[in-house]
Every structure is written in C-alpha cells, then in structure tokens.
Amino acid sequence: MSFFEQVHQCLVAVDLEDKLKRLDSLVVDWSEGQTDFLPTNYIERIADPGRPARPKLVLPKDLMRRRLGSPEGHAALMHAIAHIEFNAINLALDALYRFQDMPRDYYADWLGVATEEAYHFQMIREHLARLGYEYGDFTAHNGLWLTTYETDHDPLVRMAMVPRTLEARGLDVTPDMIKRLRAIGDHRGVEILKILLRDEIGHVAVGTRWFRYLCQQQGLNPFDAFQSILDQYFHGDIRGPFNYQARAEAGFSSEEIAWLKAMEAQTFEKSS
Ligand SMILES: [Fe+2]
Numbered sequence: 001m002s003f004f005e006q007v008h009q010c011l012v013a014v015d016l017e018d019k020l021k022r023l024d025s026l027v028v029d030w031s032e033g034q035t036d037f038l039p040t041n042y043i044e045r046i047a048d049p050g051r052p053a054r055p056k057l058v059l060p061k062d063l064m065r066r067r068l069g070s071p072e073g074h075a076a077l078m079h080a081i082a083h084i085e086f087n088a089i090n091l092a093l094d095a096l097y098r099f100q101d102m103p104r105d106y107y108a109d110w111l112g113v114a115t116e117e118a119y120h121f122q123m124i125r126e127h128l129a130r131l132g133y134e135y136g137d138f139t140a141h142n143g144l145w146l147t148t149y150e151t152d153h154d155p156l157v158r159m160a161m162v163p164r165t166l167e168a169r170g171l172d173v174t175p176d177m178i179k180r181l182r183a184i185g186d187h188r189g190v191e192i193l194k195i196l197l198r199d200e201i202g203h204v205a206v207g208t209r210w211f212r213y214l215c216q217q218q219g220l221n222p223f224d225a226f227q228s229i230l231d232q233y234f235h236g237d238i239r240g241p242f243n244y245q246a247r248a249e250a251g252f253s254s255e256e257i258a259w260l261k262a263m264e265a266q267t268f269e270k271s272s
Pocket of ligand 1: 117
C-alpha cells in the first residue's frame with residue numbers, strides 16, 4: 001500500500017486505538033525507508049474524518065461552560081484540550097493525504113506533527129483518566145475540522161488557515177490556561193500544557209515553512225498572501241492578546257508581528 005493510501009486509512013479510522021496503531025506503523029515504515037509515494041488515483045474530500053462515536057459534537061454555543069473551580073469543570077477543560085489534540089492528529093493526516101505533490105520534507109514534517117499530536121492526546125487522556133473521566137465524556141465542537149474541510153483545495157490556503165491561524169491561536173491562549181491550572185494546584189496539568197506549548201510552536205513553524213515555500217513557488221509576497229487568505233476564509237474577528245514571542249519563534253515575520261500589535265491596540269480601543 002502506498003504512503004498516501006495508508007495515511008488515508010489512518011485518517012478515516014474511527015477507532016482510537018486503531019488510528020494510533022496505524023499512525024505508529026506509518027512512522028515505522030518511514031524510519032525504515034519503506035515508504036512508497038505513489039499518488040492515489042483519486043483524492044477524496046473528507047467532510048467527516050474518522051473519530052469515535054463519542055464525544056457528541058455540538059455547536060460551540062452549546063458547549064458546557066468550563067469553570068475550573070469544580071472538579072467537573074477542571075475535567076471539562078482537559079477534555080476540550082484532548083479533543084483539540086485528537087483533531088490535530090486528523091488535521092496533520094489530512095495535510096499528508098491531500099497534497100500529494102509536495103517535496104519529501106513536507107511529509108517528514110507533517111508526519112512528525114501527527115506523531116507529536118498523538119503523544120499530546122495520550123498525555124491529556126491519561127491526565128483526564130486521573131481526574132476520573134475519559135475522552136468522550138463531554139460534548140465537543142467541530143470547528144477545527146470545518147476549516148480543514150474548507151481549505152482542502154489548496155495547500156497554500158491550508159497552511160495559512162490551519163497551522164498559522166487556528167493552531168497559532170493555541171499559542172496565544174495556552175499561557176493563560178497554564179496560569180489557571182497552576183492556581184488550582186494541577187501540577188501535572190501545568191507540566192503537560194508546557195510541553196504542548198513548546199511543541200505547538202514547532203507545528204506552527206511547519207505551517208510557516210510550507211506557507212513560505214508555496215508563496216515562493218507562486219511568486220507571492222507572503223505578507224500580502226496571508227492577509228488576502230484571511231480576508232477570504234477567516235470568519236470573525238482576529239483578537240488578541242497575542243503571544244508575540246511564541247509567534248515569532250513559530251516564524252511570524254516582524255511585519256506580521258507589527259500587524260498583530262496594531263490589531264491588538266485596535267481591539268483595546270474598541271473595548272475601552
Ligand atoms: Fe498538539
């Protein structure tokens with residue numbers, strides 16, 4: 001079976017353990033130089049990737065509010081993070097499956113991302129179990145996948161919208177979650193989120209690397225291209241506060257950082 005076929009099977013696998021096992025064997029084949037890059041005859045649009053029957057998906061407005069004060073709220077926050085990490089495995093697999101004529105390094109990068117997301121998912125899942133819950137016990141929403149689906153026609157748009165917009169948002173909000181977990185004495189939670197933040201910088205950097213590569217191929221100015229993709233595909237307000245240091249480490253240019261700073265100042269003006 002070719003690499004792309006194997007990735008597809010992993011992406012559509014609904015059973016958690018099965019998906020994780022398939023991902024492991026992709027990595028083993030890769031490390032043994034057994035990977036065959038024959039393209040698939042057909043690239044399927046995937047409105048709904050493989051995921052277990054639970055959690056039940058609901059609209060964002062119907063999610064349970066996560067007040068960290070109660071044990072249930074604490075677990076609900078961990079569950080939300082577990083869901084993001086689970087989705088992130090599928091996001092990386094989709095980036096591998098769908099864009100079949102990228103350089104080899106692209107596949108090495110995204111396979112690495114998928115592997116780290118699986119490791120994050122397992123860590124959060126274990127932590128959730130310590131709190132007495134498992135993945136599926138709370139509701140979740142499908143926002144990340146909707147953007148993935150909407151950007152499945154063009155790797156440039158995908159790199160801009162998924163790693164550089166949605167995942168970059170994770171860099172902004174994680175430090176505050178770390179503070180909140182520290183405040184309730186969840187030491188292991190703090191430790192896990194620090195690992196996630198460190199690794200996610202790398203994932204956004206992978207997005208930046210390939211976004212820039214595609215801009216260069218197409219003779220586009222990366223700053224202008226990013227802006228025009230956001231205009232077209234981002235629904236809602238881009239809101240601060242932003243984690244400038246993490247974003248700079250993830251490859252946001254000084255021009256982009258200045259743009260984000262201007263936006264943050266504007267948000268502040270609006271709200272004061
Ligand atoms: Fe992650």
